[in-house]
Amino acid sequence: MNDQPRRRPAKPHRRPKKDPVRFLAFEALRAVDERDAYANLVLPPLLKKARAKGDFDGRDAALATELVYGTLRRQGTYDAIVAACIDRPLREVDPPVLDVLNMGVHQLLGTRIPTHAAVSASVELARVVLGEGRAKFVNAVLRKVTAHDLDGWVEKVSPPYDEDAEDHLAVVHSHPRWIVSALWDALGGGRAGIEDLLEADNERPEVTLVARPGRSTTEELVKALGEDNSLPGRWSPYAVRMAEGGEPGALEAVRESRAGVQDEGSQLVAAALAAVPVEGRDSRWLDGCAGPGGKAALLAALAAERGATLLAAEKQPHRARLVERALAGNPGPYQVITADGTRPPWLPGTFDRILMDVPCSGLGALRRRPESRWRRRAEDLEAFAPLQRGLLREALKAVRVGGVVGYATCSPHLAETRVVVEDVLKGRGGEPVEAEWIDARPLLPGVPALGEGPDVQLWPHLHGTDAMYLALLRRTG
8 A cells, every 4th residue: 555645736827817907007007106107197108009909998998097096096095004914114015016005905995896806806916917926915915904994994094183183184085294284284274174175186187178269169179078078167268077088189179279188277377367457568478387388378369369479488398399289270479489487588578468387396286196295295395496486586577567477386385375476575585576466366257265365276175176376466666
């Protein structure tokens, strides 16, 4: 007799199956992390390529988009949950592994995907992109995550609000603590307002179109979209919202630059500057930081209706080319140049209206670029400060006496908004400028909750727009 124990036959080796949807989402997340890319720039070409290969339909594209944006928006919360499920510091987990884990956590806690499907699909993805050993680690962590739902985990990993309000909100709403603090300072008020704002930052924004006056109409856009996929703008007379999403570039008016994709907050900024009454000459307009061209295109269209000329200046050559594309076909006279607004080629007192939409932290567009919240640092604002003051100071020199300057930022941070304007007007860091505030609120008709003025701060949770800031200044001497 053979007393040797009988060996079990080895399991046949199974090659991991590549899931095209999750693999594409992983590719996009890696590009965001490795190349500091933006998801809204990386994802569309990946989706286009997948469609061309026949791998994707509309539902696949929607799921891939949700996996990418949902994972990025909730990264802070998911990091805290993963950290509670592992026995090492989170910083010791390789970034590709963390991407697979966070995407798996999002499927478990942030979507309706069944638990078993979310875990098995994530483990299979790990086998494809990480290898068998790391796939086992992913499997172990995600099975621990299934112990609680999102509310249960948030309660477990976030400090109590009464002990550390800012850190509690940072974990619950997936924002860095310094951004929570900055937004709360700018917003003012109690807990309800800041929670509403942070929640709005985590919602998928609508796609909003602008019908450029004299070139297209809202009626044309509604007809092209169909009534089931179109809603009127909340505040801008030029806006149409896409109710069900879709591909704006498929619209003829967008392809021809007669219309474009533009948040209503940006539309309101340009429209308010154009609506300020000015006495005397009103024929020379300037967009001093024109890239990528959305506000310049709307201003050019509004200027053309009055026989005025727009000069669109942009420092970066590649962004100046985007401005040229946006303005192509504008019926009125315009010019696009590559120029630095802090060392302008134009003479003082040249213009009647100037928009200076300055480079900033972008904290007002976190719902559109969720990765920005993890990329920005508080010290970044110090680098923007001299540039913002320099651009506003030069704009006030470039406008004629009686003319108007619009200072705008896509940020609600006080250090980038009212503090900049007050510093320039009072001559801090340079010579004082003779100018007066214009109350911007009446120039945004119908828009509620605009505060005490004279400047205006828009908010995602109050207005459904990006958090755009606008100060209007008239040169007096």
